[in-house]
Amino acid sequence: MGYVPVKGGTQAIDASIKRLKYERLKGNETIEIHTIMSTMRGMIDQVMSESSLYSPFLAALAIKQAEGSMEEAVFLMRAHRSTLPRPYYSKTVEPEAMLVERRISASFKDIPGGQLLGATHDYTHRLLDFDLIGESSESIQQWLNNYQMELQQVETFDEVKYFPKVVDYLREEGLFEKYEENNTAPKDITKQSLQFPSTRSERLQVLTRGQTGAVTSLGYASLRGYGQVHPNVGEVRVGAVPIYVGHPNEMEHDTDEDFYIGDIKVTEVESFVPTQVKNANNEYELQFEIGYGICYGQNETKAIAMSILDQCLEHPEADFPTHDEEFVLLHIDSVESTGFISHLKLPHYVTFQSRLDSVRQVKKEVQEVEN
């Protein structure tokens, strides 16, 4: 008689984990964390953004451990995040004070402060560069030296330049409504689960940590036809913003006493979306609203898609799934979606047996009736 083992899972798992390690090591090559940090910028930015944990070092470690799998690296970072207490909340960050590396507007050619292209893949031709196969540290050093020399010939400003927000210019013209600042403390979705209807602070948190592909796809869907938002990119800016925290024990808050704890690189997008509003005479008139997107690192596509979805969710009355907050917010998290999809690989013996029984009983009944 065939023997069906009831034990043995532990050994099988150990062997599987060992095999995984073997797959990572079998090429007998190692990659240094600092190599990942200095060469995999895009990947690190994406991992930090989706895991909502800002640490290039830990992101590089996660990428190494995950053998470059994005979902796995994000998963590792999120799990690590759960072991960390939250001792402080930062002071409000003003992206207006960003040390800008790149800043463009698709709405105005001549924005106050000018367009600053910075580093981007946007204007490259996507042709495989076979020269990279033989790239050596000498050739890198030489290139860097040349670049430094070139920079010396460039005229520089002596002072740090201030880049005003593009939207301020339009606000002065009365094309955007001026709102009172809403300084209600944001809800923290990592401390309290999302409840519906959600607040904007909750929506922005879920969107910014959303899976890049999912956020992009839903944003695209809205733009293409399954939504009512067709924005103009008012401003994309990438750069470092400083983070401050207040003294935890002092009751009186003086902003001069705040502690600077470092800076983070973010991408910020303000999209301009024309909407119809009723004026005082009950007539329709066109006005602009802002869709807002922000995320860790340089993730411009995601930040723009986020700004579209933010605007969509501000208008739940539109009858499209991209305007339905539960549809959007509950399905774009990387750890949640990949987790539940992958759980289908777990054994479902009991549930399937139960389903079989149900189908068999129904069939039996039908046969009895037919006889």
Added chain:
Amino acid sequence: MKTNTHFAFFDEGSKKEIRRAIMKAVAIPGYQVPFASREMPIARGWGTGGLQITLSIIGKSDVLKVIDQGADESVNAVSIKKLVHETTGVELTEQTNKASVIQSRHRIPEVALTEDQIIVLQVPMPEPLRKVEASEYMTKRMHAEDDYSGVWLMLFEQIMKYGKTATSADHPVYVNGRYVMAPSPIPRFDNSKLHQSEALILLGAGREKKIYAVPPYTNVESLAFEDYPFSVEVFEGKHCHLCGSTDVFLDELIDPETGETIHQCNDTSYCIEQLNKKAEAEVQTSYA
């Protein structure tokens, strides 16, 4: 910058937060309490709700058993057990009656549980009304307003279509005469074990961020009509090919040699216990 993991993985603040949700769940039997579910080192949908409950209630003197679809040695049960053991050092067991905390996926053990035990069930879909209403905002309101017409209609439609209710696992239950609850995908066979259970039953859904409970000695009734009573999976005339048990939930297997369908206890530790009892009896009779 290697860091040591805290006892039971979480920081104390997180544990307290989860325990508060559990207290509320026990106070309102069958009500789904939202909680800020943490990301765990195992995947969402792989038992993170159950795991978070287990980690937040476990103490150094506890004895833990983990089962997955009835089996102690199933891959995921092993993985969860390993994680809890590595972060707490608690004793592990496969014997149901020795455990003080039992985390289970989709089964309630065959051996009756006692007042000294807590069973933690992993839940994929905590919302029993999700099949009839996609929106969380709406289902929350339906629970509040005691509006369960949708789920009754679902059962009624099954009777109209198939001549009987055609639910499989996760057949909805009424808890304490108030909340309709998803018992997690346990087979209908296990539903009766929820009723007046001596052990505290905690249910955790990590991805959906809900915790709910059936406190000891609570009435739990499977949804059914008077003329179409609730029925469980049938294993008539079948027995476990290893230990011979008949009144248990059986897995259906194919004998690789004969190609015939055979059955085996789904609860592996129960099966081994029965086999041990038999062996013991045999030894005793042969030496008597």
